[in-house]
Amino acid sequence: MRLYGLKTCDTCRKALKSLPDAEFVDVRAQGMPVDVLDRALAKFGDALVNTRSTTWRGLDMAERERPPRVLLTEHPALMKRPLIEADGALFLGWTERTRAALGVA
Template identity: 35%
Template sequence: MITLYGIKNCDTIKKTKKWLEAHDLPYEFHDYRVDGLDPQWLQKVIEANGWETVLNKRGTTYRQLSDEQKADIDAAKALTLLSEQPAMIKRPILQKDDATVIGFNESTLKEVFC
């Protein structure tokens, strides 16, 4: 079973759900706002993929941070920011067994999950 992490109103999450359904891939959706965010899970994702991959700097939430908040980001600071503002986590994050895919890339999704 694939676990899809994100926020239900996100267009990329909607696109990912459609892609999974079109490929008959069963999934469970975990909404950070509804289901919460496990800090230990987030820390593991950051350790495995790098905070630069997990932190979405293109989103509105990140852009609204103060210059002080954006300064000197490292893994620990990223973990704190992402825990406080899960909307800054790059979407989607898909996990199945030991495989993790961050972001929507159709060829990567096919390679990993099909």
């Protein structure tokens, strides 16, 4: 299991605490593997971009209109977090639904 996020993200830290065996990948420091990014975009589409983030608010309108793949490649902090890869499945966010699917209380 891999958890993609930011080491400074409180939600990612909560998820990691509940998933101690997960491998953490800091997308700002290590980047997002292209194949995982493509699968996540295919599954979640525009929802993968966190439009409530500080990074998003710092972008001008022209940048905001760029394709999600380009935005996430250039600004990894724009990704909604965490993105969890478990047994080939992808989960976005640390929601009750995600926790239930992963068998975490």
